[in-house]
Amino acid sequence: MAQHPAHSQNHRHPDEPPPEEIARALKGADYPMGKEKLMALAKSNGADGEVIAVLEKMTNRHFDSADAVMREAMRTG
Structure with a gap:
């Protein structure tokens, strides 16, 4: 039986x-x-308000890679 999309593990x-x-x-x-x-870069790259909001929620620290940013963004998003 197929899983309902709202119950998938990738639900956002x-x-x-x-x-x-x-x-x-x-x-x-x-x-x-x-x-x-990172927020300034995102704005200069034309990021929308949703992306900026996620970045604003992240911990105020230095990130050493794109993967580190994505992990933090997905955790706080």
């Missing part, structure tokens, strides 16, 4: 941007980068 809140949008917003990042610089 409808207001959360997909990981691809976050990755696109952070294109060109020069790690390590702090949260504020």
Whole structure:
């Protein structure tokens, strides 16, 4: 029996941007980068308000890679 989409393991809140949008917003990042610089980069890359909101919720620290940002974004999103 097929699983209902709302019960899948990859279920996200409808207001959360997909990981691809976050990755696109952070294109060109020069790690390590702090949260504020990541947010500024995302804005300059044309990120929408949902992506910025997720970045704002992240811990204020330096991230050493895109993977580290994505892990934190998915945890706080």
